[in-house]
Amino acid sequence: MQPKLSVITIVYNNVKDIERTMLSVLNQTYPNIEYILIDGASTDGTRDVIYKYQSKLAQFTSEPDKGIYDAMNKGLALATGDYVLFMNSGDEIYSYETVTEVFDSAASADIYYGETEMFNEQWQSLGQRRHHAPEHFDWKSFKYGMSISHQAIYVKRNLAQPYDLKYKYSSDIDWIIKAAKNASSIVNTHTYVAKYLVGGISKKKHLASLKERFRIFTKYYGLIPNLINHIVIAASLATYFIRHRKTND
Secondary structure (H helix, E strand, O other): OOOOEEEEEEEOOOOOOHHHHHHHHHOOOOOOEEEEEEEOOOOOOHHHHHHHOHHHOOEEEEOOOOOHHHHHHHHHHHOOOOEEEEOOOOOEEOOOOHHHHHHHOOOOOOEEEEEEEEEOOOOOEEEEOOOOOOOOOOOOHHHHOOOOOHHHEEEEHHHOOOOOOOOOOOHHHHHHHHHHHOOOOEEEEEEEEEEEEOOOHHHHOHHHHHHHHHHHHHHHHOHHHHHHHHHHHHHHHHHHHHHHHHHHO
16 A cells, blocks of 8 residues: 655745645645645735645645744644655655655655755756765764755654754754654665755854754764864865866856
């Protein structure tokens, strides 16, 4: 029997992108998808777009929330699938065959993950993320940075704890590490699984987001190892920009 996937989309005042995201889910060839949409009481016409597809949604709520992770927790509480995937407004499942390909890659994994392609506001491809998905992933894999994007990871629902609301910008990192810590089988699908719109809240609040990430990594990896890891991250980042500057010159 094919596992049931709960896809959760949260949105607030994003009339420009919401339909594109919804269609990437609704047009999947995979037959066993439960689509949950959580709107934060949008006022810009977003809800009118959602209403066009309401009959195809398993759950739809539109009410004020206490931020992105509170909205994601609402979606998680409504989910009944074997697995959960967060595909927030502006992002897309990579192709219409992606979910089928993910579950065909291996049977009954605790976590599936894959690669992400980045896009700008004009929906022009920026190519692969700087952090490529690691060949093998476990809870320690984030020590040199978030190597898997949140849109590119399918997690068994019984491993998916609520997001910790004390983190405003990087609770998704804490959430993935917790799930990975309790997972016994994690499968690399070796394929692109998501398209990501750059410029989310963690980019707009970049310094605050980095501080939160440091706290989260310290919690799991320890302060001294985390400091050493960040020196490696800084060196890697400098090398990346030097290499790309030479390429562009």
